[in-house]
Amino acid sequence: LAKTTQPISMDSYEGQEVNITCSHNNIATNDYITWYQQFPSQGPRFIIQGYKTKVTNEVASLFIPADRKSSTLSLPRVSLSDTAVYYCLVGDPRGGGFKTIFGAGTRLFVKA
Amino acid sequence: EAGVTQFPSHSVIEKGQTVTLRCDPISGHDNLYWYRRVMGKEIKFLLHFVKESKQDESGMPNNRFLAERTGGTYSTLKVQPAELEDSGVYFCASSQGWGPSYNEQFFGPGTRLTVL
Numbered sequence: 274l275a276k277t278t279q280p281i282s283m284d285s286y287e288g289q290e291v292n293i294t295c296s297h298n299n300i301a302t303n304d305y306i307t308w309y310q311q312f313p314s315q316g317p318r319f320i321i322q323g324y325k326t327k328v329t330n331e332v333a334s335l336f337i338p339a340d341r342k343s344s345t346l347s348l349p350r351v352s353l354s355d356t357a358v359y360y361c362l363v364g365d366p367r368g369g370g371f372k373t374i375f376g377a378g379t380r381l382f383v384k385a
Numbered sequence: 386e387a388g389v390t391q392f393p394s395h396s397v398i399e400k401g402q403t404v405t406l407r408c409d410p411i412s413g414h415d416n417l418y419w420y421r422r423v424m425g426k427e428i429k430f431l432l433h434f435v436k437e438s439k440q441d442e443s444g445m446p447n448n449r450f451l452a453e454r455t456g457g458t459y460s461t462l463k464v465q466p467a468e469l470e471d472s473g474v475y476f477c478a479s480s481q482g483w484g485p486s487y488n489e490q491f492f493g494p495g496t497r498l499t500v501l
Binding site for chain 1: 389418420427428429430476478482488489490491492493494495
């Protein structure tokens with residue numbers, strides 16, 4: 274499975290837009306890009322998934338360039354409750370499931 | 386709808402003892418996964434069930450770990466005998482494996498295992 278590289282940590286202020294970029298240079302043709310969020314003492318929570326271009330849901334946007342070697346998770350107008358660890362994962366989800374490999378993630382700290 | 390549940394939430398045992406962790410996936414989810422995070426490390430995949438069959442158990446650390454999913458519903462993960470390095474948080478997740486979000490995995494709150 275493709276290895277991912279993300280910043281270890283990021284700081285932001287309430288109301289700002291936060292962009293977290295993930296590098297996955299060895300992404301395979303059938304791989305999707307998935308982002309999870311994890312709060313302390315909880316299991317990871319799915320945020321968004323995409324294959325190419327742009328995906329948007331009620332929580333975030335995911336931007337994927339044409340070469341798919343990186344992706345950017347965009348969180349609009351963050352609040353204190355968005356303080357969490359964000360994981361970027363790459364893998365082929367078809368056929369009923371795939372092995373999910375978590376990296377170190379990006380620890381986002383939102384300040385008032 | 387109930388999410389993924391895990392039992393117990395915490396377990397403290399002595400080295401050499403046996404512990405069994407339980408995971409109840411979301412109803413109707415054929416895929417069930419076990420992960421663990423040991424202190425200061427990343428979340429690591431352990432294994433993946435599709436219904437009652439083990440699809441991938443490449444992450445199981447050794448033969449002291451035994452996972453079962455009889456009937457394709459809940460799953461258990463037994464550690465026997467437990468060693469100090471088994472301490473950590475064990476997560477379970479389930480997914481439908483189809484639908485708009487490919488393989489969106491729903492995680493349980495985890496079981497914190499401490500081996501003394």
